[in-house]
Amino acid sequence: MSTGVKVAIGCGIALVVVLIVMVVVAIAGGMLLKNKAGDLTGGLEAQAEATRTVRRLESENPFTAPPDGVVGEERAERFLAVTDDAWDQVGDRVEEMAERGRQMEEGDRAGVGDVALGMRSLGGARVALAEALEERDSSVSEYLWTGITLQRAYESLDLPGASGVPAENLALAGAHRGELAEIFEGDDTDKGFILGMAWTMGAGEGAVRGALGMDTLRPPPGQP
Numbered sequence: 001m002s003t004g005v006k007v008a009i010g011c012g013i014a015l016v017v018v019l020i021v022m023v024v025v026a027i028a029g030g031m032l033l034k035n036k037a038g039d040l041t042g043g044l045e046a047q048a049e050a051t052r053t054v055r056r057l058e059s060e061n062p063f064t065a066p067p068d069g070v071v072g073e074e075r076a077e078r079f080l081a082v083t084d085d086a087w088d089q090v091g092d093r094v095e096e097m098a099e100r101g102r103q104m105e106e107g108d109r110a111g112v113g114d115v116a117l118g119m120r121s122l123g124g125a126r127v128a129l130a131e132a133l134e135e136r137d138s139s140v141s142e143y144l145w146t147g148i149t150l151q152r153a154y155e156s157l158d159l160p161g162a163s164g165v166p167a168e169n170l171a172l173a174g175a176h177r178g179e180l181a182e183i184f185e186g187d188d189t190d191k192g193f194i195l196g197m198a199w200t201m202g203a204g205e206g207a208v209r210g211a212l213g214m215d216t217l218r219p220p221p222g223q224p
Contacts, residue, residue, distance in 0.1 A: 047123060050130035054140050054201055057133055063142040070168045071149050079146040080179050082132045086194045089128035094193050125197045140202045147183070147195045154180045 066072075071079075133140060153173035156165045173180060183191045 046127050050126045053130040053134050057137070057139045058141060061137065061139040061142065063139050063145065065145050068166065069149065070166050071146055071153075071172055072168075073172065075142070075146050076150060076172050076176060078136050078138050079143055079150065080176065082129075082136050082138055082143055083147075083183060083191050083194050085132035085135060086125070086128040086197075087191045089131075090125045090193075091191075093124060125193070126201065129194060129197050129201065140198050143198055144195070144202050147198070150176075150180060151184050154184055 129140075133143060149169060150173060153165050153169035154177070156170060157173055157177065183195060
């Protein structure tokens, strides 16, 4: 399993996948009318606009990982700001969804209300993340690469002689230790959900390779 996938799984992608499955099952099973589903996901046009925003940012801000692997303070601050901005918009809803998930594991039956909550959480997270990236003029591939690289540094802070981690990144992780703990520690209800959401959006838009240090993939010519 690649480092990026491990990061995404550890940072909320499991909950993102659960929400996606709930939406697919709901629509396939006819639990919600199409127009109602659009309302619950934040509006179909809002979802389309989020996709357009992510694609545009990827095109306007093509990201290539720096050869030395150093994040830099400005990029780290941008990553943290995007995460905070998006989480401020959807954090309460994600925590509510996770709590319902725990209750269902204990025997509560899922209902239409749970599906609606899942759709609102998923749709709201996509829109919030796209807006946060746009506000900070950041591509999703840059955001993902920064998160993956900072997690590696964060997890190496207490390891003597951490191998392959630039000293500058270790210093950054140490300076932002508390903020990074809110993303990389705990369960899938913390701010890591935003990084998981970014992973799924980035995969859909072909940006994950850029996050892993390869050239960002952009939509084929003529594709909106």
